[in-house]
Amino acid sequence: MMHRRRVLTWLPLAAAACMGHAASAPQRRLKAVTIGVAPYGIRTPEGGASGLLVELTEALAARSGIPIDNVVVPYPRAMAMMQSGEADLLMSIANSRLVSIARPVALVFEGDVVAVGRAGSHFASLADLRGKVVAHIRGVEYNAAFEADQQIRKHETTSIEQSLKMLLERRVDAAIGSRESLLYALRAMGRPRAQLGTPMPIGHLYVRLYLSSRVTDDAVADALTSAMDALRDGGTVAALRKKYFAGLPAR
Missing domain, CATH: 3.40.190.10 (Periplasmic binding protein-like II)
Structure with missing residues (x-):
């Protein structure tokens, strides 16, 4: 009987502890x-x-x-x-x-934000993008200085792949995005790295x-x-x- 009494006493305490833990967890x-x-x-x-x-x-x-x-x-x-x-x-x-x-x-x-052009292109600063058409995903704000520079002609796209496709088709002069996502998209498109120029870092994300x-x-x-x-x-x-x-x- 003593053993049974201990079990019956412990069970309500354990149940209460479990209920308390569940109540404290976000549901x-x-x-x-x-x-x-x-x-x-x-x-x-x-x-x-x-x-x-x-x-x-x-x-x-x-x-x-x-x-x-x-x-x-x-x-x-x-x-x-x-x-x-x-x-x-x-x-x-x-x-x-x-x-x-x-x-x-x-x-x-x-990560890093970069701007990149076609093979042979070289950008040293944002000033080099002035007067050029730069593709970027619509709504993404990669860099405050880039967004504020009205002399850079910005072209909105729906994806990194579209930005790169337009770049390689010579419909824009550069594309902007995270370095990794640009290189990933280029690989997914089956295009060699040699088709792009040297990426220019323009910020940290x-x-x-x-x-x-x-x-x-x-x-x-x-x-x-x-x-x-x-x-x-x-x-x-x-x-x-x-x-x-x-x-x-x-x-």
């Missing part, structure tokens, strides 16, 4: 939106999604314990979804629209995890921050970057 289901720029977000012909940030979002959900749905859409649509409340999460560089509707809760990774201002639960924000920090510092982000960017030329 809200979040919706993430991933920008459809390869290799970060790729929409498959079957209607699914793949890519570096798609895999990272899955890892974030598993690590944080927060259920996260994800959809891959073009960059302008991703911004609109964050603004309308259709999406709660986005991994992106900053832009003037995003900072007014969401807050950064964790750094994801860093920081991809961060943004949480919609509509999500006011501090427990959710804290769980996402802790999970992303662990994924970054623990090597998961680096491993995914290596998976998608392995074999790219150094320049």
Whole structure:
């Protein structure tokens, strides 16, 4: 009887402890939106999604314990979804629209922004782009000085691939983007590196995890921050970057 009494006494305490743990964990289901720029977000012909940030979002959900749905859409649509409340999460560089509707809760990774022309071209500074037509993805704000320079003729595109295609077809004079995404797109197009000139660095980019201002639960924000920090510092982000960017030329 004494043994039975101990068991009966312990069970309610254990149940209460489990209930307390569940109550403290964030329970809200979040919706993430991933920008459809390869290799970060790729929409498959079957209607699914793949890519570096798609895999990272899955890892974030598993690590944080927060259920996260994800959809891959073009960059302008991703911004609109964050603004309308259709999406709660986005991994992106900053832009003037995003900072007014969401807050950064964790750094994801860093990179470089470059401008590149065709083989034989050489740009030493942004001044060399004045009077030239430069392709860039619509809505992306890569560099404040580039955006502000009215003498640079900017041409909006829907993807890095379109920017490079127009460059190689001599419809624009240069393309701007992250160094890795430009070289990845060139490889995906089956074009040799020799068809492009030397990339000109024009800035540094920081991809961060943004949480919609509509999500006011501090427990959710804290769980996402802790999970992303662990994924970054623990090597998961680096491993995914290596998976998608392995074999790219150094320049």
